Amino acid sequence: MITKKVPKLLLSSVLSTFLLAGFSGKEKYVELTGFLNGRENANFSGNANIVSVLRKGTQGEIIARATLPSGNIGYQILVTEGPATGKFWVYHNIKNSDLKLYEQKPTKQNPAPKETTATATARAVETVRDTAAVPSNKNTSAPKAAEKKTELVKPNDSRAVVEAINKTNDRVGAVGTLCTDCLAPRAGKDSLLAAPGSRRQSQACSSFMNSQGEIGPDGQTVFNLMASEPYAKLFTAKNALGNFCPKFNTLNDTQKLQAWTWFWTSLAMEESSCDPQRIHGTTYKDRNGKIRILNPTEGYGLWAMERDRNRRAWRGDACTNISTVYGQAKCSIDIMAKTQLERGRTAKVSSGGYWGPVHRGDSQLMPHMKRMRQCF
Template identity: 50%
Template sequence: MQYLVGMKILKIYKPFIAGLLGTMLLAGFTGKEKYVELESYLNGRTSASFTASSNNIAETLQAGTRGEILEYKKLPSGNYGLRIKVLNGNHANSIFWVYHKLSDSDLALYETVPQGWGKSRAVASVEKARGVQTTRDTQARTDSGRTAVELIGQSNKSLKTAGEPACVNCSISPVAGQRSLLRPPTSRGMSKACSNLMNAEGELGSQGQSVFSIMAEPKYAGYFTANNALGSFCPKFNTLSKSQKLHAWTWFWTALAKEESSCNLTQKHGTTYRDKAGNLRVLNPREGYGMWALERDRNVRAWRGAACNNIATAEGQARCSIDIMMQTQLSKGRTAGVNSMSYWGPVRRGNTQLMPHMRRLSLCF
């Protein structure tokens, strides 16, 4: 996964071999025997409850947080809750429960403190508390980054969804059998590539985290969290917290990317198309490019300003698109709702193209 804007996060997906897991509660372990380090941002909870109805999130723990494992609790899903005492950072000496998902954990587990916290170790089982510690890029600290993290903390405390976030930007990893932010599709489904923005459980992927983080920057946040900013695409928008609003916006960008390009980062968009009668019609005056069909020719889009200088990456395409939305709609008092002034055709035709996707988001409907 990806860290906040100006910070590159490498989310490491690594399998954990379950092997002969017991059903007992492993208690009584001290910091001298078991250790853990967070490889992504996780909720720190006051109890070992990770269900949709739990309201026990105390803090958002940063990647790199290290702790003593005081206790294990095996959950009905087969995954684990770990009770840890934090050893470093702002929450040093505090005690929290964190979620350890066997198939895709954000935790590095150790029997003893590894030298430098940086050497890989083979995973035998969760009880032996061995783990893999991976190299992560140094996380730069910026004002916009801190603003986004604060929003995440607010959202984590208010979102009534199951499971733990797998990343800093409000992603949700539901416990097996629990509901997610997104309802199953009834008509228009998503492409596999769209999970890089948001997956079927409402969890933000690496590209989705970039989208969220850019909108959280001071330059944009006021516009994207203003009342009715998403218009008819999110009727419950004004009841949401700031982070929930940005989460809803990220789903909007996911739906728009699906309709424009099937979330293909390198999609080339032609200038013409054939209608049902076989007639050749002009679709765009200039060739488009990327997930949100931006002007491919840099000279053509130069007038849009610095935000659209580079659209070679997902982050660059997101920044340009977000800036276009702000400049052409939100800063002019318009919403993102269906209107003829939008840069994007699927937004102009929103009732048929975007609304089937948007209605899946429980935050909005």
């Protein structure tokens, strides 16, 4: 018993000393102007610890800092405003940074303080480009660094901080009434979804929205993308979901994007059983063994985007990389925006759209969509 306790105590003392040794006490704030993975710890080598994708404009109080073996930095931030709230670790590559660093915290008087490149004296950071964020449990590349050293930061002046953060969030926010509790479970009659009918969903779809209507991490990614510019206005516009959600115009923006999140979940179910690595073939053999055409182009992933990178090149930057759920969501949301919503069409089209299940909406998607209580 003693032999077990002594190493624990020793380890605890050493760790405490080690963790506090590098604490500068100066870093206090972060601001993200691009999408970043929010992780539950400072291990940036895998995807399993990603709990949310933080959207542009998210600000938070820095509560810890980790110096990684590569020399790069991980910041733990406390986010109190926006669609994803809580504590998250975000990655800062000092040589090829996604963040701007600030010498001073943002205040009412000085919401955009002077930039600095010195991470040790930085008091606030801001991302300067979108980062290819990946969801949990997907095999994709990520910065190869492991947790090494954590420096705790004393929270002080927290009220002024939160106030400044909230004000800036208000300024950059795309949609006025985004949910702050998307991940909260809603049981029974408060659930977003009614009981499944004839068409059930794959277990894998729970990462988007489970059968209790609880939005999962991939669903939050989809939600956040639709809430960002330039999509927010299109996806919350009048009748955007068409007949898939008859009460759409009575919903607030958060509810509208929840309904849309269920739409993408349902479409992923019909296209791929929510498998982000599904290959959608081009042909099949009929009963007589004759090869018949199924799709003119091989598809890939949750929403059957073109697998051949050349064949989707004309779609632009949004579809450059579909190797992650984030990339697939971005490409699909962009296709929906450009081929339907920007042209004054709704989600429900019988021809000219990208997705077959959308064309066959009444038989394929409607049984799912009718479960969304706030739509019917």
